Amino acid sequence: MHKIGLMAAVAAIMVASPVLAQEITVWDVNVDEPSNASYYDHAKSAFEAAHPGATLTFLSQPDAEYYTLLGTALASKTGPDVIWANGGAQAKNLVGGLIPLDDKLPDLISKLVGKSAFTASDGKLYFIPTTLQGHVVYYNKALYKAAGLDPDKPPTSWAEMTKVCDTFKAQGKTACFMMANKEGYEAEFFLSEMANQSLTARQQADWLTGKLHWSDAPVKAILQTWVDTAKDGWYQEGGNSQTMFMDEFTLFSQGGAGNVWGLLSNVAHWKVFEKDMGVDNVGVYPMPSPTVAADQHQGAPGVPLDGGVGYGVNKDSPNIKLALDAVKTLSSPEVLTYLVKDAGIVPANTLVDTSGIDSPGLKRIMGWLATSAVPTTHANSSAAELDEWHRQSQSLLNGDTTVDAAAAALDKVQAQAKPQ
Known part of the structure; x- marks a missing residue:
């Protein structure tokens, strides 16, 4: 869109008001990212x-x-007018310093995911999301083809996923999944991918409130799958470090691998992989789970x-009114x-037109948002639980603990973080 047309379009949805040299400040960690400049x-x-x-x-x-800087600024009432934050615990920890x-902005909020x-x-909304974050599997179509797999038919069930990994393992050239768990982040991705x-x-609702425990069968099965996939040779050597x-x-x-658990936005997403590997060589699919819940999309992965x-x-x-208009813009x-x-994010506003962007991966992802x-x-786990899961996930892959012992340790942390 032409810059003048952009100004007119945004101005038309806002109520302009006369001001005298007022400045609205925005704190944001991505300001210096070249891809975000436009x-x-x-x-x-x-x-x-x-x-x-x-x-x-x-x-x-x-x-x-x-x-840390933001918390100090808000406490001293010297913070910015508009505040950027990651969704989840980071944002929710800030709500005491924000307005609901x-x-x-009811019209804008109705268009958001x-x-x-x-x-x-x-129950109140304190931030307007601009991007969506989540997890899908990206795969290397050239490696699928070299392994004798159909690059246009990624796995849609656990049986098909197992067949794909068995094929890569039999070839012995590349890993089925690239993984890196030194910080424990891979285990976070794995938890959400398996639970989907x-x-x-x-x-899922009970998990948020702590009524579903790590030692309960559905979650403990995920921990067991974490161990089993490693034993079955899905990952490269040394991934835990x-x-x-x-x-x-x-x-x-x-x-280095046929598949990787990646993100929707910010880093390790469709645009990054398409730039590095070529648009036609990058595929994307939702990760199948080892067991399927009866109410989850008729068995299709979420x-x-x-x-x-x-x-x-x-x-x-x-300048709260101006700050609100800045958020709206x-x-x-x-x-x-x-x-x-330019940055490759997946937008939270459903009115964003992505039809002109030549990316098969983005088109598939956008199609999944509604269904x-x-x-x-x-993200619905407490920070304390995630810290403990980082430790237990590494110990499980190293053979230093058992699934039962890990689940029991995680239950103790969950009980303290989410008391009933």
């Missing part, structure tokens, strides 16, 4: 065109220290996803189009 530039232009005299300023913040948005990652325990089809909607970001995904792009990142409004901002379909095209979305189980 998004920030167009958001700034659109906002300032709709609000003559106002300035939208993006302030880059260090990723590692971001939430449910009745402030992924709101639960930014909805607090009081094997936990019922009721069980390799780093996920970005070693795992670089090795996959270089042909796609674990929720809100990825989003923006909220500081309750102590002196940052979340508008016209502006988000640039984030999809196959399921909760990201690891």
Whole structure:
């Protein structure tokens, strides 16, 4: 869209108000990312065109220290007007310093997917998601073909998935799945990927509140599958001591494995792999689960996803109305189009037009949003549980513990984090 047309489109959906040299500040860890530049530039232009005299300023913040710096700023009432955050625990820990948005931006909110990652325990929405985050499997079509597998027919059941991995193992050239669990993140991905089809909607809800335990059969089966797939030779040697970001995904792009559990947005996603491997060589599919719950899409694998990142409004901002309009601009379909095209995100706003983007992978993913979305189980785990799962997952692959012992240890942590 032409820049002038963009300004007009966004301005038309906002109520302009006269201002006098007011500045709206946005804290965001991605400001210096080259692939995001067009998004920030167009958001700034659109906002300032709709609000003559106002300035939208993006302030880059260090990723590692971001939430510490933000918490200090909010506590001292010196924080930014608009706050960027990851969905899940990070966002929900900030709600005391934000305003609820449910009745402030109703028209925008009705067009969004992924709101639960930014909805607090009081049932109110405190951030507007701009991106979706979740997990799918990316696969190397050339390696499938070399192994004698049909590159246009990825597995849709556990039996087919097992056959694919048996084929790669028999060839002995490349691993079936690239994995890297030094930090324990692979185990998080695995939990959500396995639960996507094997936990019922009721069980997913019970997991969130702590009523479904790690030692209960459906979850313990996932822990057992973690051990069994390693014993069956699905992964490369040494994966338990390799780093996920970005070693795992670089090795996959270089042909180190036929498959990898990847993300929908930000890193290790469709655009990155298509750029590194070629659009025609990258396939994508939802991960089948070893057991299938009766109410999960008639047995079809789901796609674990929720809100990825989003923006909220500081309750102590002196310009709350302008800050709300800034969030509206940052979340508008016209502006988000640039984030999809250049950064490769999957948008949370369902009105974003992705039809002009030449990516078979993105088209498949967008098609699953309305029909196959399921909760990201690891994101509905407490931070304490995930820390313990990191440790137990490594011990399980090293043979230092058993599934029963690991589940019991995780139950203890869960009971403290999610008391009934």
